[in-house]
Amino acid sequence: MNINSPIRIFLVFSILFPVYSQDTFEEFIKQQQQAQQQAFEDELSEFQNYVAEVTSQYDAYEQKQAREFEAFKKEVEEKWQDFKAPSKKEYVEYDDDLDSRASVDFEKGEITVEVIVEEDIPDPVSQPVNKVENTIPKPGKKQPSKLQEVAQKKKKVNEQKSLKSIIEKTETPVSQKEKSQQRSSAVKKEISDQKLQRKLADILKTKGDDGKTMLNKQVVDKKGKTVTPATAKAYASKLVANAPVATKTYKAKDGKKRTVYTVKVPMKSDHINTRADRYKQEVLKQSKRFNIDPIIAFAVMETESAFNPKAKSHIPAYGLMQLVPKSGARDAYLYVYKKDKFLDGDYLYKPGNNIELGCAYLAKIRHQYFKSIKDDERAYICAVPAYNTGIGNVAKALVNQAKLKPASQKANSMSPDQLYKKLHKDLKYKEARDYLERVWSRKDKYAKLAGK
Template structure:
C-alpha cells in the first residue's frame, strides 16, 4: 500500500510538471471549483452580515424614536437632551429626573421634574436634588432606559470616578457620596425652569451644577493606558496618536454616542468603521453592536485596528510618514474616499497618491485644511495633530 501511494504521488508530481496532462487539468478544475465555492460562500455570509447591520440600524432608530418620544412627553421637545460624543445624559426609569456629565466642559449636573406646588417646598427641593447628586457620584451607568433596551453594561467604575472632590479636596466615593451631595446642595445655585411636556402638563425643572476636577480629561485618559499600550504594541502604531484621536472623538467619554450613531471612546460606526476594523483585527466579518463598542477594551482594539488599516492599507502608498499620519487622521473622521476627493475630486485613493506625495507635510496640512469636503474634518485634522504632543510621555 505504501509503495502504491508513493507511485501515485510520483505520478502526480510528474503530471504536475506537464500542464497539458489530463490529471493536471482535472486538478486545476477541482481547485478552481473550490475557490469559486469559497468565494461564493463568503459573499453569501457577507451579505447576511450586511442584512444584520441593516436590521440593527433600523432597530436602533426605532428605539431612539421611542426614547426621545418618552422624554418629550414630560420634558418637552425644546428641553430634550440626549447623550452626545462629549456629554453623557442618563434619565431615570420614569423620566422624572436626569443626570449629565459634560466631558468637554468639565461639569456635571442633575435635574428633577416637580409640580409647580412642589417647587415651592425648599425641603423637598433639597431632598430630591441631594438624592440625584449622590447617585451621579457613584453611578456606573447602564440604567438609562435606552441603555437598558440595548443591554449596555455598566462601567467597571463610577463614570465620574476620581473626577469629583469634596469641599476638603477628598475624592468622592460611595462612602462619602451622601456628604458630598449635602455640600453641593448647600452651596450650589438651584435653577428653576417651567416646561410643558407634550402631554400638556406644566412642570418645573430644578437643577444644580458641579465642576469636575481641573485635570478631568487627563484622569479619564489614565484609565485606558494599559489597553492603549497593548493595542499600540499589537498593531505597531503610535500610542500618542490613539490618545489624540480618542481625546478629539469623545474626550475619553466611555458613554459617547453621536447621532449617526457612533459609539464609545473612539466613536466607531457599527456598519462601516467598526465592521472594517473587526474584519481587519479578526479576519472575519461580524455584526458589531453598540453593546460591544461600549466596552472600552473592545472599542480601543477596533479603533486601533481601523487606524492601522488606514495606515497600512488605504494610505500605504504615501511615502512621507508625517504625511501618511495626516491622511489617516482625516480619513478616520471622514473616510479615505473623501480624503482622496480633496485632491482629485474623485474618491479613488490610488489616483490621489501622486498629488499627495508631491507635497511636504506642511503643504499637505494646508491643502487638507482648504480642500477637505467638510469643515468638521478640516478642524479635526488640526485638533488631533496638535493633541498628539499632549501624550508624548505615554508612548510605548
C-alpha cells in the same frame, strides 16, 4: 505461434495503455478543475451569503435602535419641556420614572442634574395619616393632667389672638390660600432637594464598562478631597443644600404643570488628563501591537469623545474612538481577525474592544491604504482626516480623484507643512478640516503620557 500470441497481446496493450492513460489523466484534470471551480463558486456564494446575513443584522440593529430612541424621546417629551439626548462628548441618563436626569459634559467638565416636580401637590397637612399620627401619644412620655391641658389650650388661644393682632397691625393678612401655597412650596422644595441629592449621588456612583466609576477621581469636595462612591451621598446632600438651584415652570405635553430644578457641579480642572491616564495602558498596548504612534491615538480619542467611555453620536458611532458598527468597526475587526462579525453598541462601549479596533482602524489606514507614503508624518497627516471623512475624500482633496496611488505620490512630493495646508484648505467638508486641525494641535501634549 502459441508462444508469440502473449507477446503480441503485451505489445498491443503496451502501445494502447499510454494513450488510454493520458486521456484518462486529462479527463481527471478537467474534472478536478471543474470541481475546484465549483468549490470556489460555492465558497464564494457561501461567503457572500454570510456577508449579506451580517449586513442584514446591522441593518436590523440600526432600525431597532432608531425605533427605540424615537419611542423613548416621545415618552420623555410628554413630561419634560425639552429632550436631552447623549452625544459624543455628553453622557445623559434618565431615571426609570423619567422624573430625574443627569448629564455629564466631558469636554466642558460639568455635571448637570435636573429633576421635575408636579405643581399640583396635595397639602400634606390635610392628609389623614398626619391626623392619626398627631393623636398617637409618644411612648414613654408622661401624659398631661386635665389642668395642664386647659392651660395649654388657653396658651394656644392667646398665641392665636396675638398672631391675629400682629397681622391686623401690619395690615398684611395671610389667607388660607396663601398658607396653602407656602406649604406647597416648602413641600416641593423638599421633594426636589431629595431628588437632586439622590440623582447626583447616583451619577457619581455610575460605573463604566471597565468596572470603575465613570467619574473616578474627577470630582472633589470643597476641601479638595476626591469624592468616592462611599462619600457620594454625603457630598450630594451638602452640595444641594448649599448650591444655587435654578427653577423653571412649564406646562408639559401631557397637560400637567411642572417645575424643573437644576443644579450644576464642576469637575476637576484636569479631568481630561485624568481620563486619558485611565486608558493609558490599553492605548500603549494596542498602539505597539498595530505599529501606530500612541500620541495620534490619544489625540484622536480626545477629539472624538473627550475620553467619554459612553459616547454615542447620532450616526450612531460608539465609545471612546467613535466606531460605527456597520463600517469602521466592522472593517477593523475584519483587519484584525480576518473574519466578518456583527458588533453592537455594548461590544463597542467596552474600552478594551473600542481601543483595540480604533487603533486597528488607524493602522489599516496608515499601513494599508497609505502604505506608499514614505514617512509617518506625511502618512498621519493623511490618515487623521481619513479616520473622520474616509480615504476617498482625502485622495480627492489631493488629486481630484479617489485613487490612492496618485494621492500617495502627491503627498510624497510635498513637505509635511505643505501637505497639511493643502488638506486643511481643500478637504471637502469643514468637519474634516476642523478634525485635522484639532487632532494635529493636540497630539504633542500626549508625548509625555506616551513615554516619549
